[in-house]
Amino acid sequence: MYSDEEILTSLSGGKASELGILEYLYSSNIKAITSLILKNNGQVTDAEDILQDAIIVLYEKIKKGGFRLQSALSTYIYSVSKFIWLNQLRKNKRVSHVSDFLFEEDKSIVGEEIQEIFHYDQEQFIGQLFEKVGDDCKKVLVMSIYHKAPMKEIAELMDYKNEQIARNKKTKCLGKLRAIVKDSPKYQSIIKSLLS
């Protein structure tokens, strides 16, 4: 059991076990989200997918900083899940057979409007891109840019002697990524299509 405060502190960069926090967030919300999705034209697998995305929304909002919880964390996750699911139904034109409740907006709970649904269709492209960057660069860049980890922590995890080495590594890795993006076949095909 974790309190909402413990969860927020841990995800914002505290030292508590984040994997454990994510597991807790998932297991303590999956029943409610499954019930919501099953009542509204969805399957169990949809519920799993939606809850995963809602946790990602929460995680990224916390990492951006300034996240303020207006209600219980479970209420927030529920509202975000509702929002994501309704958008997916709209996108796939499956809005019939859903309860009116799904259309009720929870802006006061969700706060800042969620811009869009995540797209994972680029996963393969991005994955291939990062394969070329190499394992260490991949870790350093993701830790630093996505998880906003401090350089000290990155140095510790990567076995670098100090923060400066981690900082230098990040700069080198960004350069490598830039070169790879430019050299990527997909990138090239976009450029070629412009010339044809």
Place this chain on the structure above:
Amino acid sequence: MKISNQELIEKFLQDRLTEGEQKIFAHRESSEEFQLLLEEASVTAFGRSELKSTLRTISEKHRLQEEKPKAKVFNLGRTLSAAAVFIGLLAVAWFGLRPNSMDANTMYAKYYEAYPSITETRGDNDQNLLFNQAMSAYNEKEYEQAETIFTKLEEQQKLSSLESFYLGQSFLAQEKSEKAITYLQKSAENPAHFIFAEANYYLALAHLQNNDSQAAKEILEKIATDTENTRNKTAKEMLKKLK
């Protein structure tokens, strides 16, 4: 056409740029600001897909846990395949990298991978025949059968380090932790044997499977201080994460 850099990059990463947007992209991509945004967006997309993988794994694990009490017969195959998915998905996930963030079972699931079989076959005599049959079962991932044949072999002769190692592996794959520990311990006694490094590493994993972090730590610490050990780097990495 008014389109923000952010939107343009998102669309590029999703391969959804229209012809007009491709021209705008090509025009803007030389600017430093655009390059920085593109790099950041690429890393964010990759980080997000890693987080999504971790959460998918959590879903899978949760589903299996929910199903477990209802199942009358233990489905080893499914459990092992779920473990394999778990290992693969967590391979690069950040959450596995945080210091002291993993309990024994989570760490076991992240690091365990069935040891590959050897291709060696031995010549004709009864013991060798049993060894070949056991290895053949092991190759086919028929761990219960491999266990039976190795046990039969043990009734006829004292097992070698290598035979003990594969019997230990067969127990480990079936989550018979205590037996796995017994046999992996035997195979980890001879530092001169080529299997020594792997035997110690898998012995640590067997302790993790048995939910005994302390015993696993003691072995991992030995591996971590042995610079010649091929599992040295992995052991250091594991020690940083193990609760």
